[in-house]
Amino acid sequence: MLLIILNSMESWRFLDTGVKRAHENIALDDSLLKARSESEAKNTFRLLRYSPPAALVGFHQSIELEIRESFCRENNIDINRRITGGGAILFDESQIGWEIIASRNLEFIPKKVDALYEMISKVGIIALKNFGIKACFRPRNDIEVNGRKISGTGGTLEGDAFLFQGTLLVDFDAETMLKALRIPTEKLKDKEIDSIKDRVTCLKWELGYTPEYDEIKEALLDGFTKVFKVRVEEGELTEREKNLYRKAVREFSSEEWIYTTRRNPENRFNIYSAKKAEGGLIRLNLVVDIKSMKIHFAIISGDFFAFPKRTIFDLEARLKDHTLEIKQIEETINKFFDEYNPDIPGIEAKDFVDVFSKATEKLSLLENGFTLEDVNRIYTVAGSYDKINNAEVLLLPYCSKAKECDLRYKNDCRKCGKCSVGKAYEMAEKLNLEPITIVNYEHLEETLSSLKKKGYNAFYGSCCESFYIKHYNDFERIGLKGILVDIENTTCYDLDRVKEAHKGKFKEQTELNLKLLEKLLSKKSKE
Numbered sequence: 001m002l003l004i005i006l007n008s009m010e011s012w013r014f015l016d017t018g019v020k021r022a023h024e025n026i027a028l029d030d031s032l033l034k035a036r037s038e039s040e041a042k043n044t045f046r047l048l049r050y051s052p053p054a055a056l057v058g059f060h061q062s063i064e065l066e067i068r069e070s071f072c073r074e075n076n077i078d079i080n081r082r083i084t085g086g087g088a089i090l091f092d093e094s095q096i097g098w099e100i101i102a103s104r105n106l107e108f109i110p111k112k113v114d115a116l117y118e119m120i121s122k123v124g125i126i127a128l129k130n131f132g133i134k135a136c137f138r139p140r141n142d143i144e145v146n147g148r149k150i151s152g153t154g155g156t157l158e159g160d161a162f163l164f165q166g167t168l169l170v171d172f173d174a175e176t177m178l179k180a181l182r183i184p185t186e187k188l189k190d191k192e193i194d195s196i197k198d199r200v201t202c203l204k205w206e207l208g209y210t211p212e213y214d215e216i217k218e219a220l221l222d223g224f225t226k227v228f229k230v231r232v233e234e235g236e237l238t239e240r241e242k243n244l245y246r247k248a249v250r251e252f253s254s255e256e257w258i259y260t261t262r263r264n265p266e267n268r269f270n271i272y273s274a275k276k277a278e279g280g281l282i283r284l285n286l287v288v289d290i291k292s293m294k295i296h297f298a299i300i301s302g303d304f305f306a307f308p309k310r311t312i313f314d315l316e317a318r319l320k321d322h323t324l325e326i327k328q329i330e331e332t333i334n335k336f337f338d339e340y341n342p343d344i345p346g347i348e349a350k351d352f353v354d355v356f357s358k359a360t361e362k363l364s365l366l367e368n369g370f371t372l373e374d375v376n377r378i379y380t381v382a383g384s385y386d387k388i389n390n391a392e393v394l395l396l397p398y399c400s401k402a403k404e405c406d407l408r409y410k411n412d413c414r415k416c417g418k419c420s421v422g423k424a425y426e427m428a429e430k431l432n433l434e435p436i437t438i439v440n441y442e443h444l445e446e447t448l449s450s451l452k453k454k455g456y457n458a459f460y461g462s463c464c465e466s467f468y469i470k471h472y473n474d475f476e477r478i479g480l481k482g483i484l485v486d487i488e489n490t491t492c493y494d495l496d497r498v499k500e501a502h503k504g505k506f507k508e509q510t511e512l513n514l515k516l517l518e519k520l521l522s523k524k525s526k527e
């Protein structure tokens with residue numbers, strides 16, 4: 001059936017592939033893109049939906065780090081990996097995806113990825129306008145309504161073809177999303193620390209009712225034809241696409257696709273580090289061969305987009321069996337960027353060097369008598385371990401104090417023995433360190449800035465890894481050198497309670513890692 005005819009002679013195919021399971025939708029993505037890159041299919045505009053709901057990681061992400069697998073399995077939520085980059089999403093039955101699979105050689109297709117995001121986003125913006133909703137593009141790849149995200153976009157390339165996709169939130173189940181995904185709270189750094197509901201919206205909330213699927217479909221088609229100015233005809237899969245799809249369905253439902261490509265090799269020593277760069281969070285799992293002091297394998301993951309898609313794998317391959325010398329790693333990364341010229345929006349070679357530098361720095365801890373396990377539980381700011389000495393203070397988080405203690409939100413402790421903070425106060429005083437309870441994030445900023453102003457050398461302290469990653473740039477900006485020890489048990493970040501914690505209102509109790517803290521303090525006091 002001919003749906004829409006515009007002036008252009010260019011004819012595109014329209015596919016509404018209906019409701020599918022995660023592996024089927026992803027297999028179709030891959031098959032359509034491959035066939036287009038082989039010129040075995042026309043340029044295509046596709047609409048898609050998922051059922052059951054699917055928790056999908058971006059191509060470069062790790063399932064283990066991003067998805068709460070047991071919750072998903074118990075609640076019939078498919079788990080899979082997209083062929084596109086970006087962050088983890090929960091694609092439930094109420095969302096509608098639109099995709100453009102086309103040749104990159106078309107005159108009106110922007111060559112730069114950022115410009116392509118903007119163009120694809122206009123499809124959603126016009127569709128929303130048809131419902132009377134004023135939406136706009138939010139760089140790098142979102143569509144927002146009054147500051148609240150209603151749609152995200154992402155894409156990938158294959159040869160001369162591209163696949164770019166957008167999702168439209170028709171209704172939104174914030175609770176299920178929070179439970180299914182390990183929300184990377186580090187991301188909140190770029191946005192307000194507020195509830196998910198304050199940062200996201202959907203058609204139902206904007207309109208007060210849920211439009212019928214056919215209405216939304218027409219609105220998206222209208223958006224597409226207005227932006228691309230082409231003729232659209234409803235079509236079917238080509239024979240080549242059907243053949244590719246038959247094989248792809250098996251591949252994209254396999255454990256190998258979903259897990260193994262990013263799963264850590266076993267029996268090696270792993271050092272972890274991370275950096276929140278402008279274009280997303282970069283996580284590094286450096287698998288180190290201790291005997292030869294070489295990188296056995298580096299696994300780089302995160303919610304960024306990389307074009308071409310294989311960039312990260314090629315960078316990892318370049319660093320396999322590489323020396324751990326950071327200068328040489330830096331040279332290799334810079335050379336890789338010069339030769340490869342990848343397009344990773346918001347991320348530069350330096351960001352990868354930084355994340356490797358943080359990991360290799362940790363090796364000096366081994367020489368200082370820490371165990372392999374300790375190494376991943378000690379973090380430094382504004383300097384390396386060896387250069388951070390003679391700290392005068394020990395900063396302790398209020399959340400480790402007993403829940404019923406009247407001093408929980410105060411900078412004091414009677415050392416009554418009812419929580420790990422009391423022991424840490426005793427430890428600090430024995431070593432002539434001033435213990436300070438940090439009662440909220442602003443207090444931390446003020447304390448560090450004032451210590452720096454007063455000419456203090458450094459601080460020791462304790463916080464969880466998520467807090468450290470999230471505020472790493474703040475620590476560096478303030479510039480007071482410090483060594484931090486990871487917290488022992490569940491933190492506000494794992495419980496999605498970051499907002500309360502930030503304001504000093506986190507109600508749960510965490511546990512200081514007293515053994516490691518004591519080890520650090522006693523070693524440093526002897527230096």
Ligand code: SF4
Pocket residue numbers: 401402405406407408412413414415416417418419420421422423
């Ligand atoms: S040790 Fe200190 S912080 Fe902990 S319960 Fe006792 S007085 Fe409160």
